[in-house]
Amino acid sequence: MDVTATEAKNRLGHMLDHAQREPVFIEKSGRRHGVLLSAAHYDALLAAADAAGASQRPRSDPGRAFYERHQVWIDEMNAEVAQRGLWNDGLRVW
Numbered sequence: 001m002d003v004t005a006t007e008a009k010n011r012l013g014h015m016l017d018h019a020q021r022e023p024v025f026i027e028k029s030g031r032r033h034g035v036l037l038s039a040a041h042y043d044a045l046l047a048a049a050d051a052a053g054a055s056q057r058p059r060s061d062p063g064r065a066f067y068e069r070h071q072v073w074i075d076e077m078n079a080e081v082a083q084r085g086l087w088n089d090g091l092r093v094w
Contacts, residue, residue, distance in 0.1 A: 002027060008036070 001018055005028045008015050015024050015036055024036040037045075067074060 001025065002032075004028070005033065 001022065002025045003011075003015065005026055008024070008026045018024055019036045019041075020038045023041070025032050026034045026036060028034075
């Protein structure tokens with residue numbers, strides 16, 4: 001099913017019901033702009049991506065990804081703070 005963005009907005013409940021059976025393609029300015037999928041279809045796509053060996057999923061943990069990418073630098077900074085303390089520890093005025 002293809003609908004305009006305005007129609008999708010005005011008939012969201014109907015579009016959600018229809019998406020349970022098949023994807024709803026939403027057009028904006030005459031071009032496909034988005035797709036409305038059922039949760040079951042979305043979960044099946046994620047499972048297929050995992051089975052195909054996809055490296056990242058939309059549900060990935062950004063904090064873990066950042067740590068894995070910059071682990072050496074983070075560990076070095078943590079070791080410096082443990083050894084020397086925070087740079088502004090002496091500036092505290094209470």
